[in-house]
Amino acid sequence: MGMTGRxxxxxxxxxxxxxxxxxxxSVSAAFASDDPFVDIAAPLSATPTALTEPEWTDNLLLRKExxxxxxxxxxxxxxxxxxxxxxxxxxxxxxxxxxxxxxxxSVDYQGRFVYRDHVLDISADPMGREAAHWxxxxxxxxxxxxxxxxxxxxxxLRGGYFYQPFGLNQQTDTHGTLLQLLNDRVFGSERDWQATxxxxxxxxxxxxxxxxxxxxxDFDLEGQAGMLVARVALNNDWLFKYGLEGGVSFATGExxxxxxxxxxxxxxxxxxxxPVVSTWRIGADLRQRIDSAVGPFTLTTEVAAGEDExxxxxxxxxxxxxxxxxxxxxxxxxxxxxxxxxxxxxxxxTDARVSxxxxxxxRNDVGNANLYWIALAVERQIRxxxxxxxxxxxxxxxxxx
Amino acid sequence: xxxxMRLVMGAALAALALSPSRSAAAVGCTLSNPARDLKALYPxxxxxxxxxxxxxxxxxxxxxxxxxxxxVGSDLDPVYEAFDTPYTLYSVFKGEARLGxxxxxxxxxxxxxxxxxxxxxxxxxxxxxxxxxxxxxPGGAALRAKETRAQFTGLSLADFYKHDYYAAVEPGSATxxxxxxxxxxxLPETARPDWDATLRGLRKNLILLDIFxxxxxxxxxxxxxxEARKKKESKx
Numbered sequence: 047m048g049m050t051g052r053x054x055x056x057x058x059x060x061x062x063x064x065x066x067x068x069x070x071x072s073v074s075a076a077f078a079s080d081d082p083f084v085d086i087a088a089p090l091s092a093t094p095t096a097l098t099e100p101e102w103t104d105n106l107l108l109r110k111e112x113x114x115x116x117x118x119x120x121x122x123x124x125x126x127x128x129x130x131x132x133x134x135x136x137x138x139x140x141x142x143x144x145x146x147x148x149x150x151x152s153v154d155y156q157g158r159f160v161y162r163d164h165v166l167d168i169s170a171d172p173m174g175r176e177a178a179h180w181x182x183x184x185x186x187x188x189x190x191x192x193x194x195x196x197x198x199x200x201x202x203l204r205g206g207y208f209y210q211p212f213g214l215n216q217q218t219d220t221h222g223t224l225l226q227l228l229n230d231r232v233f234g235s236e237r238d239w240q241a242t243x244x245x246x247x248x249x250x251x252x253x254x255x256x257x258x259x260x261x262x263x264d265f266d267l268e269g270q271a272g273m274l275v276a277r278v279a280l281n282n283d284w285l286f287k288y289g290l291e292g293g294v295s296f297a298t299g300e301x302x303x304x305x306x307x308x309x310x311x312x313x314x315x316x317x318x319x320x321p322v323v324s325t326w327r328i329g330a331d332l333r334q335r336i337d338s339a340v341g342p343f344t345l346t347t348e349v350a351a352g353e354d355e356x357x358x359x360x361x362x363x364x365x366x367x368x369x370x371x372x373x374x375x376x377x378x379x380x381x382x383x384x385x386x387x388x389x390x391x392x393x394x395x396t397d398a399r400v401s402x403x404x405x406x407x408x409r410n411d412v413g414n415a416n417l418y419w420i421a422l423a424v425e426r427q428i429r430x431x432x433x434x435x436x437x438x439x440x441x442x443x444x445x446x447x
Numbered sequence: 448x449x450x451x452m453r454l455v456m457g458a459a460l461a462a463l464a465l466s467p468s469r470s471a472a473a474v475g476c477t478l479s480n481p482a483r484d485l486k487a488l489y490p491x492x493x494x495x496x497x498x499x500x501x502x503x504x505x506x507x508x509x510x511x512x513x514x515x516x517x518x519v520g521s522d523l524d525p526v527y528e529a530f531d532t533p534y535t536l537y538s539v540f541k542g543e544a545r546l547g548x549x550x551x552x553x554x555x556x557x558x559x560x561x562x563x564x565x566x567x568x569x570x571x572x573x574x575x576x577x578x579x580x581x582x583x584x585p586g587g588a589a590l591r592a593k594e595t596r597a598q599f600t601g602l603s604l605a606d607f608y609k610h611d612y613y614a615a616v617e618p619g620s621a622t623x624x625x626x627x628x629x630x631x632x633x634l635p636e637t638a639r640p641d642w643d644a645t646l647r648g649l650r651k652n653l654i655l656l657d658i659f660x661x662x663x664x665x666x667x668x669x670x671x672x673x674e675a676r677k678k679k680e681s682k683x
Binding site for chain 2: 285
């Protein structure tokens with residue numbers, strides 16, 4: 047316990063003693079009148095507590111994470127008699143820094159030790175494609191510096207490794223969910239090392255502008271210029287008044303993506319066989335929550351278009367979620383589509399999947415502070431240009447506390 | 448070998464996942480854009496500070512949680528209102544002067560989450576504004592209406608504790624401010640439970656605020672209300 051805690055404890059004890067005396071001493075007098083509260087002043091004024099600097103241990107939070115995922119493909123199992131396993135244990139540390147009157151910054155780090163075996167191409171584990179059996183993965187590593195210019199909320203700075211500010215990803219906690227959003231398809235990774243400036247743009251809109259290294263999940267520096275990204279989105283008034291979120295995003299520059307080069311001869315030619323891909327994307331997204339007596343339904347869509355070198359890219363996602371008012375049971379369905387117009391005589395690339403998830407929650411904190419669920423999912427790969435289509439069954443146990 | 452490794456790791460992680468919680472979680476009922484939301488509440492604000500509050504880190508935290516349940520007057524929901532649920536207390540400043548506290552809680556409503564926030568005077572602990580953030584209710588628009596929320600301005604936790612006495616002993620008492628709160632006329636019948644959940648959420652919010660910011664200064668009123676009610680009820 048820090049000094050603040052000890053002072054608080056002593057103060058509470060003193061107050062409790064005073065309360066006992068007050069109640070014992072005056073209760074009989076009070077009952078003499080009709081109003082038993084007549085001798086208790088209202089409002090109960092007191093001198094506001096003195097301003098103090100927070101202790102080092104204040105606002106320091108540690109969380110643990112365990113993630114177990116098993117998946118098997120109908121055709122894959124017929125051929126291999128194997129099943130995918132992805133087992134991880136991790137942690138997250140958050141610390142906020144403040145003066146006596148101002149929260150100035152925060153840091154967040156989240157990492158996992160991951161074991162994978164018999165990796166399958168599933169949307170739930172995009173980082174598994176080229177992973178070794180054992181990996182240490184950094185999931186988040188960033189610093190926020192708040193209110194660096196102008197009125198509070200106008201200009202904030204974030205630097206580190208985190209979700210790209212493109213689409214709904216930054217305002218969605220998908221770090222444990224089986225259904226992921228579109229960015230992994232759009233950029234080859236849903237996270238990047240970057241520095242962004244964000245804040246309030248107008249009474250209705252927020253903004254986010256940044257520079258991304260375009261380095262992918264493994265922080266590959268191959269001489270790429272990096273990417274500029276910008277997003278303008280409806281602010282939280284729209285979410286809380288109308289259940290509506292939405293925005294438009296734009297990104298342009300160079301990024302490292304070996305998969306983008308491998309799947310297209312024209313991109314391979316355009317990059318001179320290096321993994322540095324000239325890229326631009328424009329995207330729009332919308333999410334609508336519909337409240338009902340049987341729990342909220344949420345409809346989500348993201349679309350993005352652009353080019354890798356000279357190849358046209360189109361991608362889209364549609365998702366529907368339902369959560370019981372008890373927050374114990376939820377269901378979701380998603381359709382994801384990615385299409386690339388491959389030049390140089392190559393076959394156009396298509397990846398289309400539909401997924402459904404049923405989740406039972408043992409813990410489901412509203413702020414995602416404590417999560418514990420068991421999920422059952424089915425993913426049907428409708429069209430896969432670079433491999434056989436399969437139907438996959440997934441079971442997940444996830445705990446975060 | 449792989450199979451053995453998988454089984455060993457799976458068993459170890461499952462054991463960890465199933466073991467009791469040892470440390471508290473990190474994100475509570477927070478404002479999604481605190482700078483803008485707090486500036487709207489206090490236009491003269493020059494800075495704000497966020498402090499995470501967790502009952503497990505308080506001395507006698509478990510007793511405080513039990514006291515919270517007793518003072519709320521109903522069971523705490525294990526999903527929405529667990530012992531280790533973290534909370535964020537916002538302090539709003541103009542220069543070195545504290546203008547107010549802002550604090551929010553989650554409560555279960557008929558259709559899902561209701562996030563009830565209040566801003567309170569740092570000297571008197573009286574509510575200056577009640578507002579909702581997430582409000583998953585078919586009656587959301589009626590509950591959010593300014594005139595609905597205006598009823599709560601000027602109330603304090605003391606009024607809720609006094610209400611316990613008046614409701615049991617003097618129903619209809621003119622001094623019972625909480626009994627005078629009325630749900631909006633346009634609230635659909637299916638959303639009526641969300642009005643009750645709002646009152647419960649507000650009460651829970653004020654009890655926690657009393658613990659986190661006001662050093663439990665309303666305890667004499669609670670004790671008095673309990674004593675007085677029992678005394679009246681024990682009379683033939």
